[in-house]
Amino acid sequence: MTSFTAQPISELFSVDGLVAVVTGGGTGIGLMIAAALEQNGATVYIVGRRLEMVEKAAREHNRHGKLIPAQCDVTSTESVDALIATVQEQHGYINLLVNNAGVALNHLPATGAPGPETGDIAAFQSALLGAGARADWGTTFGVNVTAAYYTTVQFLALLDAGNRRPHAPGVTSQVVTVASLAGFRRDEKNFTVSYAVSKAAAVHLGKLLANMLKGWQIRSNVIAPGIFPSEMSDGLVSEEAMKAAVPLGRQGDINDMGGLILYLASRAGAYINGSVQLIDGGRLSLFPSTY
Numbered sequence: 001m002t003s004f005t006a007q008p009i010s011e012l013f014s015v016d017g018l019v020a021v022v023t024g025g026g027t028g029i030g031l032m033i034a035a036a037l038e039q040n041g042a043t044v045y046i047v048g049r050r051l052e053m054v055e056k057a058a059r060e061h062n063r064h065g066k067l068i069p070a071q072c073d074v075t076s077t078e079s080v081d082a083l084i085a086t087v088q089e090q091h092g093y094i095n096l097l098v099n100n101a102g103v104a105l106n107h108l109p110a111t112g113a114p115g116p117e118t119g120d121i122a123a124f125q126s127a128l129l130g131a132g133a134r135a136d137w138g139t140t141f142g143v144n145v146t147a148a149y150y151t152t153v154q155f156l157a158l159l160d161a162g163n164r165r166p167h168a169p170g171v172t173s174q175v176v177t178v179a180s181l182a183g184f185r186r187d188e189k190n191f192t193v194s195y196a197v198s199k200a201a202a203v204h205l206g207k208l209l210a211n212m213l214k215g216w217q218i219r220s221n222v223i224a225p226g227i228f229p230s231e232m233s234d235g236l237v238s239e240e241a242m243k244a245a246v247p248l249g250r251q252g253d254i255n256d257m258g259g260l261i262l263y264l265a266s267r268a269g270a271y272i273n274g275s276v277q278l279i280d281g282g283r284l285s286l287f288p289s290t291y
């Protein structure tokens with residue numbers, strides 16, 4: 001018989017006992033995700049290339065002593081393997097992997113490549129071909145897409161083990177990939193071309209993983225944020241410009257991002273698989289998009 005009795009909110013949204021790894025968890029959005037989980041009872045490995053940054057984040061934001069800093073470069077198979085060995089030894093499983101580490105390089109043409117009004121397409125071309133531009137594409141895809149895929153692949157055994165140690169009944173292991181609203185925008189003023197295209201790929205990767213991992217009962221979902229305070233977004237949109245840039249008139253904060261990850265990671269979000277969660281205060285509605 002169908003039951004119409006919901007769990008109380010304290011159980012439905014609980015992440016108590018969950019074990020997670022958040023890449024890029026020492027700053028910005030990754031730290032919001034990690035802190036919201038840890039402050040509500042999860043154990044969270046926060047990883048980044050700068051050990052001092054993740055150690056500082058753990059020192060300043062630990063509520064239960066369960067934010068664990070670890071150094072890792074997600075573009076290196078060996079470095080991810082070393083992280084996995086640590087997690088394997090300390091816990092032997094994870095319930096949640098958040099592929100949040102990301103970079104935005106090659107800030108052209110938003111920073112002012114000469115446009116058609118100059119009549120000089122050669123100047124336009126040379127701005128786009130600028131020093132290091134092609135290498136920046138490789139680096140951007142290497143972190144935002146390739147590393148998200150291979151980090152997931154490397155963590156599969158621990159995610160599979162997590163399915164035998166769920167933090168709550170009915171909640172299967174999950175990969176969450178942090179993409180961006182930029183991955184949907186079609187306008188020419190988009191952040192940068194390499195970043196936008198890498199984030200479109202990250203969205204598709206998240207959807208594809210849901211299908212690829214379904215036989216293992218490992219879910220995959222995507223978070224596509226709008227503007228949140230971070231090292232990456234610092235100075236991109238001024239406070240005065242924020243009102244016009246976001247229909248809700250502000251950037252996102254830890255309760256916005258924290259609320260979403262608590263939903264996805266808890267029993268409340270256990271039926272969410274292969275989805276894209278846009279969280280942008282309505283910003284994407286201001287642009288032509290593929291969403």
Ligand SMILES: NC(=O)c1ccc[n+]([C@@H]2O[C@H](COP(=O)([O-])OP(=O)(O)OC[C@H]3O[C@@H](n4cnc5c(N)ncnc54)[C@H](OP(=O)(O)O)[C@@H]3O)[C@@H](O)[C@H]2O)c1
Pocket residue numbers: 023024025026027028029030047048049050051053072073074075100101102103143178179180181182224225226227228229230231232233
């Ligand atoms: N803030 C926004 O408005 C916004 C909007 C949409 C999407 N996003 C996405 O949100 C995610 C987090 O970005 P953020 O805005 O919070 O910027 P952020 O503060 O610059 O965070 C990026 C994090 O990724 C880590 N990282 C970069 N390369 C890495 C690597 N190779 N290995 C391990 N960690 C690496 C960085 O730490 P280390 O340098 O120490 O390695 C840093 O902690 C990114 O995927 C970004 O594209 C942000």
